[in-house]
Amino acid sequence: MLLENNNGDRSSTCHHPIGNSSGSDDGSPERYTPAMESAGEGLLVPPLNFSMVDYGVFRSGFPDIANFPFLQTLGLRSIMSEPPLVNIPEEKIRESLRVVLDEKNRPLLIHCKRGKHRTGSLVGCLRKLQKWCLTSIFDEYQRYAAEKARVSDLRFMELFDISGFKQPPTFSSHSKN
Numbered sequence: 001m002l003l004e005n006n007n008g009d010r011s012s013t014c015h016h017p018i019g020n021s022s023g024s025d026d027g028s029p030e031r032y033t034p035a036m037e038s039a040g041e042g043l044l045v046p047p048l049n050f051s052m053v054d055y056g057v058f059r060s061g062f063p064d065i066a067n068f069p070f071l072q073t074l075g076l077r078s079i080m081s082e083p084p085l086v087n088i089p090e091e092k093i094r095e096s097l098r099v100v101l102d103e104k105n106r107p108l109l110i111h112c113k114r115g116k117h118r119t120g121s122l123v124g125c126l127r128k129l130q131k132w133c134l135t136s137i138f139d140e141y142q143r144y145a146a147e148k149a150r151v152s153d154l155r156f157m158e159l160f161d162i163s164g165f166k167q168p169p170t171f172s173s174h175s176k177n
Contacts, residue, residue, distance in 0.1 A: 044070040049115030049144050053123055054130075056106030059144075061115035071109065078108040082118035087152060094164065096122050097129070101165075116145040117153055124157035129165060134158060 047070075048061030062081075063071060080099060083092065099105055100122070112118035120141040127137045137157055142149050 046070050058109045059119050060111045076107045078105045080110045082112040121153045125160045128162050
């Protein structure tokens, strides 16, 4: 995985900025609004398996061009692409979690091909950090993976050791005041 943020720094998770890089006069990225669409054009279409995970953190399957106008409305700073591996190495999940937990990367979209297994495993490990019970973690994973749920993913999430993370996430599922 390769991570590149807006200032050109690189690490090993795929991370891409979205939107107009020139931004507005105050330096913030320009945000898409439905008024920018020409009259008669299509609706805003989210990617497959799109959902909000937490404040400023979203998940989905691989976005296609039809999803770009929708994604622009989110004002994303980062997109993380999970690698096409059946079993993601634990260190890759740890690196990805560090990116997710770093608020300067938000709003952030996490995706893999269908938004099921790799994305579900990463979100499941995030849920462990958030002190969710395993039943709830597995239920959420199952909602996206459906009949394609992998026992190996469930076992990975169950055995994932969160003790190496010094600080639990400081964000929550409600908007900030």
